[in-house]
Amino acid sequence: MRRTLIENLWRGRLTEPAPRITPAEPADLAAALDRVARRRLGRSLAIRAFDAGSCNGCELELIALGNPFYDLERFGLKFVASPRHADVLMITGPMTRAMHAALRLTHEAMPAPKFVIAIGDCACTGGMFAASPACLGAASQVIPVDLHIPGCPPDPVAILQGLIGFASNLSGTLNRAPVPSV
Amino acid sequence: MTVAPPIWQQAAAALATGAAVFVALWAEPAGDAAVVHLATRPHGSGAISVLSLAAEDGHFPSIARHHPGAILMERALCDLHGLAADDTPDPRPWLDHRAAYDFKPALGPGIHQIPVGPVHAGIIEPGHFRFSVNGEAVVRLEVRLGYTHKATLGLMRGQTIEHAARLAGRISGDSTVAYAFAFARAAEQALGIAAPPRAAALRGVMAELERLANHFGDIGAICNDGGFPLMHALTAGLRERVLRLSAACFGHRLMMDIIIPGGVARDLSADNAALLRAGLPDLLAQWRRLFELYEKTASLQDRVTTTGRLDPAIARRLGCGGYVGRASGQDFDARRDAPYPPYDTARFVVPGRTGGDVDARLRIRMAELDQSAALIDNLLAALPHGALQTALPTPAGSTTGHALIEGFRGDIFAHVRLHDGVVVDAMLRDPSWFFWPALETAIAGNIVADFPLCNKSFNPSYSGCDL
Numbered sequence: 229m230r231r232t233l234i235e236n237l238w239r240g241r242l243t244e245p246a247p248r249i250t251p252a253e254p255a256d257l258a259a260a261l262d263r264v265a266r267r268r269l270g271r272s273l274a275i276r277a278f279d280a281g282s283c284n285g286c287e288l289e290l291i292a293l294g295n296p297f298y299d300l301e302r303f304g305l306k307f308v309a310s311p312r313h314a315d316v317l318m319i320t321g322p323m324t325r326a327m328h329a330a331l332r333l334t335h336e337a338m339p340a341p342k343f344v345i346a347i348g349d350c351a352c353t354g355g356m357f358a359a360s361p362a363c364l365g366a367a368s369q370v371i372p373v374d375l376h377i378p379g380c381p382p383d384p385v386a387i388l389q390g391l392i393g394f395a396s397n398l399s400g401t402l403n404r405a406p407v408p409s410v
Numbered sequence: 411m412t413v414a415p416p417i418w419q420q421a422a423a424a425l426a427t428g429a430a431v432f433v434a435l436w437a438e439p440a441g442d443a444a445v446v447h448l449a450t451r452p453h454g455s456g457a458i459s460v461l462s463l464a465a466e467d468g469h470f471p472s473i474a475r476h477h478p479g480a481i482l483m484e485r486a487l488c489d490l491h492g493l494a495a496d497d498t499p500d501p502r503p504w505l506d507h508r509a510a511y512d513f514k515p516a517l518g519p520g521i522h523q524i525p526v527g528p529v530h531a532g533i534i535e536p537g538h539f540r541f542s543v544n545g546e547a548v549v550r551l552e553v554r555l556g557y558t559h560k561a562t563l564g565l566m567r568g569q570t571i572e573h574a575a576r577l578a579g580r581i582s583g584d585s586t587v588a589y590a591f592a593f594a595r596a597a598e599q600a601l602g603i604a605a606p607p608r609a610a611a612l613r614g615v616m617a618e619l620e621r622l623a624n625h626f627g628d629i630g631a632i633c634n635d636g637g638f639p640l641m642h643a644l645t646a647g648l649r650e651r652v653l654r655l656s657a658a659c660f661g662h663r664l665m666m667d668i669i670i671p672g673g674v675a676r677d678l679s680a681d682n683a684a685l686l687r688a689g690l691p692d693l694l695a696q697w698r699r700l701f702e703l704y705e706k707t708a709s710l711q712d713r714v715t716t717t718g719r720l721d722p723a724i725a726r727r728l729g730c731g732g733y734v735g736r737a738s739g740q741d742f743d744a745r746r747d748a749p750y751p752p753y754d755t756a757r758f759v760v761p762g763r764t765g766g767d768v769d770a771r772l773r774i775r776m777a778e779l780d781q782s783a784a785l786i787d788n789l790l791a792a793l794p795h796g797a798l799q800t801a802l803p804t805p806a807g808s809t810t811g812h813a814l815i816e817g818f819r820g821d822i823f824a825h826v827r828l829h830d831g832v833v834v835d836a837m838l839r840d841p842s843w844f845f846w847p848a849l850e851t852a853i854a855g856n857i858v859a860d861f862p863l864c865n866k867s868f869n870p871s872y873s874g875c876d877l
Contacts, residue, residue, distance in 0.1 A: 232640070232703050242647050277533045281558040283873045285583025285664055290533045291627075292653070295646035309531035326507045326557045327536055330528050356577055362505075362561040381583065383663055 276314035282321030456748015516542030535872035582874035588817030592824035599811030609673035610751035673799035718864030732820020737770035840874030
């Protein structure tokens with residue numbers, strides 16, 4: 229193990245600089261996010277991933293956010309196990325009927341202030357499953373959504389840009405470039 | 411082949427004695443009634459036969475009664491088509507979640523239940539696990555799925571071949587290449603065409619890239635669940651590099667919608683082929699050092715050896731394919747045993763083990779890494795020139811086709827029936843249908859804390875089964 233660790237030190241860091249965030253990206257953010265929420269959360273967001281029936285493609289890219297190239301946690305963003313610890317409910321999938329009750333319970337379990345982000349075409353519009361009798365379609369059909377990040381699946385950079393922009397907007401620092409870790 | 415009930419019963423009996431391998435069971439609406447289809451194959455062969463039986467008055471003789479491995483598919487088709495399987499051992503609904511669900515009991519002093527899901531702690535698909543435990547030991551696990559049910563097969567009916575192919579690529583996102591491959595080959599057989607040689611070779615390259623990416627990611631994730639996050643961090647980096655190579659070569663990290671009926675949607679440039687051939691050896695060299703790390707880390711070995719053992723007899727009975735079957739003595743790989751282009755002319759070794767534990771499943775996948783990288787290199791070295799697509803004809807009347815494609819998990823079965831160029835019936839069967847019951851048996855006697863480790867070593871798809 230020692231050799232592996234030393235080799236990796238020698239090889240250097242895989243982690244890449246933060247993606248560029250333009251103010252236009254998180255366009256559908258609620259500009260009216262209240263001040264209390266901004267002050268409490270700062271730029272840190274705890275995220276509870278919620279699979280509302282995705283094909284698991286979006287999950288693969290959410291998992292990739294944790295790999296050494298993207299290293300999500302350096303931005304103060306992290307996935308948490310319990311909705312009671314979460315600020316953000318991150319929905320993937322075309323909202324199957326079978327997951328509707330679980331969505332309501334999960335959202336209710338989250339403390340305020342809380343936000344909802346729809347990831348991927350299915351959660352944004354219902355995608356290819358919009359007409360399915362087993363699905364309710366876009367997440368916004370059943371719950372107010374604060375941010376949409378489309379794609380099938382969206383690649384990790386697109387998700388990161390959306391999330392960092394969202395967190396910056398919350399703390400009123402949208403135009404300040406996020407500081408990459410040293 | 412449309413059969414009468416006695417022949418249907420004979421086929422069920424052949425499954426019960428183990429003379430045939432169960433492949434799939436599904437139903438097709440036919441006017442006011444329905445036709446039930448049963449696909450089987452001989453052991454060690456991809457020669458699939460499909461029997462069809464009209465469900466008189468909404469009833470058909472249960473296959474699950476003779477072959478327990480068919481229970482989940484039979485329950486699913488009964489929910490989807492409002493049919494009843496006569497003498498079924500398990501009449502509970504599967505996809506229909508409207509009524510309360512009775513889990514199977516486990517009785518005895520001190521036994522209690524732990525309900526988990528459908529929302530899990532990590533970034534995972536939704537499903538419900540009901541553990542009956544005695545102290546730390548799992549006495550019984552019952553898996554309940556259907557939470558990601560999107561009626562995908564129903565959405566394909568009445569659609570064009572192209573649209574249905576895109577839906578097939580979204581049955582299980584981690585296997586999008588394999589599903590698109592399987593659907594394309596089934597459709598091509600129904601149309602009486604074949605993809606051009608260059609397209610076939612590129613399909614093989616994409617299928618092996620998908621296998622590499624998933625194996626790298628899952629090997630790390632399994633070690634992570636065994637309390638060894640270092641491996642997870644390093645293999646996640648390798649997976650990311652495979653995905654970036656895939657994106658550079660084929661324009662999409664998961665290579666969605668690149669395989670299409672008739673061929674492939676994109677060419678691979680000579681520069682990108684060179685990029686792949688130069689990049690993969692470096693990844694494999696890094697992996698070999700990690701393999702040493704795996705072998706030399708006693709604390710990790712302690713977690714994976716003897717854990718979650720799947721009895722080879724059960725693997726055979728269920729018809730488990732992929733790394734789950736091959737780790738439990740089942741020597742079957744569709745690429746070799748039901749050969750299709752480009753594998754019909756390729757040389758590769760199919761690894762096999764008999765231990766059946768987490769370690770065996772891991773080692774099968776580790777051995778497959780080298781094979782996949784070599785396959786990609788060989789395919790690219792002899793990449794044929796020529797067309798990328800064969801035009802799709804529109805044959806009059808009804809035609810059917812099926813295919814068996816080795817995805818990273820195991821063999822995916824695809825069946826499609828076309829009528830005047832429109833999809834009227836489709837079935838895509840994920841290997842996970844057999845992994846879930848295998849996992850239920852393998853976890854018994856293990857401690858609850860080892861469940862994530864065992865589950866990840868099987869890595870069954872939820873969406874792949876919730877059709």
